[in-house]
Amino acid sequence: MLNKSNKILVPVDFSEQSLIALSQSYNLAKKINAELVLLYVIEELNPMVKRLYKELNEIKGAVENNLKNLAEEKSKETGLVFSVEIEEGKIYNKIVEVAEKINARFIVMGTKGNENSKFIGSNANKVVKTAPCPVITIKGQQHKKGCDKIVLPLDLTKETSDKVNQAIEIAELFTAEIFIVSVLQTGKEEIVNKLKDQLLIVRQYIENRGVKCTAEIVKILKS
Known part of the structure; x- marks a missing residue:
């Protein structure tokens, strides 16, 4: 097995659950002195939908600005090193691809799923099955730092x-x-x-x- 880098991949879509997962990644990042890589995936658009947008680059530009602002804000807040990645395609495929590209040591991601279900959401489930590194899924709002x-x-x-x-x-x-x-x-x-x-x-x-x-x-x- 290849040695993993000290990078933790955190998929972010600006939803509350993804931001909770991000906050849960801080303690792990500090423990292993890791860089946090924030990933936003623009879901694959079919040709008919793409015609409604004059410029897909405008969407990517807005996302990139928001993601960079989030990274800068959280870096000042935590003292951790952040970087950003933006991809277009199927969410679970791109998460796995980026994890492979950056040789991620961990993936930390939020999962919505059904509120009353004990099972994780479909994207998280597919990532867990195919990722090249350990995946930590975060569901719900109440969490503590680390684990015992x-x-x-x-x-x-x-x-x-x-x-x-x-x-x-x-x-x-x-x-x-x-x-x-x-x-x-x-x-x-x-x-x-x-x-x-x-x-x-x-x-x-x-x-x-x-x-x-x-x-x-x-x-x-x-x-």
Whole structure:
């Protein structure tokens, strides 16, 4: 794996949720001495809609001014280094592309989703699945600085070393505890025992790095 730069990508659309995500990125940026890269994606316009605009560049110009003003304001407020990126296209595609281009260490992004849903929004979900780096999604308005508990879901039938090391990295930054959860859909004792052994190895690996860790296997038997 390539070494990541000290850049955190923060997609911003000036909505309240994206600005909450931005504010949540400050503590992480200070912990790793990172530059915050603000990204605004102008959603892909079909040709018919484009004809309604005399100049798409006028839209980009207005967005760029607003984004630069936001970066300047927040840089003065926090003492952090900011830069800006503007792209046109599908939101989730451009977030992943820019993350790859700048070799981002983290992506921090707001997610709206359904207010009563436990699931993240569609753009955030697609970014989480395809991003080249860890993605931290921020939903709702009430948050605290950093984190003290990290839930680490693991599929122990697959390669998990990257995911485990990324969780350890964040846990070390915030002195957080890791809770490993693995879901099994079988009651076969041989398989269960094998996965318990694998889970123990992962737990010991994390604890040997000086991070507090607990682990649990959740059995969901198919009817």
